[in-house]
Amino acid sequence: MTEGRTLVLSVDRDDDIGWKAKIESPVIGREECLKAADGLALADPEDSDVNAIFSAVKIYDELIAKGEEAVVAVIAGNHLHMIEGDRKIAATLDDVIKDTKPTNCILVSDGAEDEYVIPIIQSRIPVASIRRVIVSQMPNLEGTYYILKKLLDDPKVSRVVFVPLGLAMLLYASAFILGYPGTATIIVIGVIGMYLLYKGFGLDEFIHGIINALR
Structure with a gap:
């Protein structure tokens, strides 16, 4: 069992939750993250970030079930400008860490693009694990x-x-x-x-x- 509080973090680097579902990040807490996932699913049911958010909530539930202290959150960048978006992710993560006081982080990503922000996250909090969510589809x-x-x-x-x-x-x-x-x-x-x-x-x-x- 990991000591301290674990932050289960879903990163939406291109801000689909803001661009499509009009949801401002950060989104903190289980219920708020589920609302964000539902909102994005209604706006675009095929967006892979929906699966990443649900996966983050699932990991959070598993940690809580094992008796660990955890918090789940979603942060987003910018849909059109990656540099500006990465700066936003850094500032937003600082706010999340300040509010939730985690000691380590589990990063949940829907693809390689989101994982570009790993150095940003590691500079602020230890990353204990990285989970990449891949949706299986028929390759035709x-x-x-x-x-x-x-x-x-x-x-x-x-x-x-x-x-x-x-x-x-x-x-x-x-x-x-x-x-x-x-x-x-x-x-x-x-x-x-x-x-x-x-x-x-x-x-x-x-x-x-x-x-x-x-x-």
């Missing part, structure tokens, strides 16, 4: 198509995919109309190359951080 072509469709419907993903493709096509069409088909190909390849380097080196997050600092 229809399921793959549906997953891709859901990703492209997400504005965070669609702006990354559609904006550069649309810009490249527009530049190609413009150069072709002006009578420079060879130049059009070079322009399109150059624009795509610059965009890939821009995303690959993480310059978008860096620039966004500078803008936030200036604000």
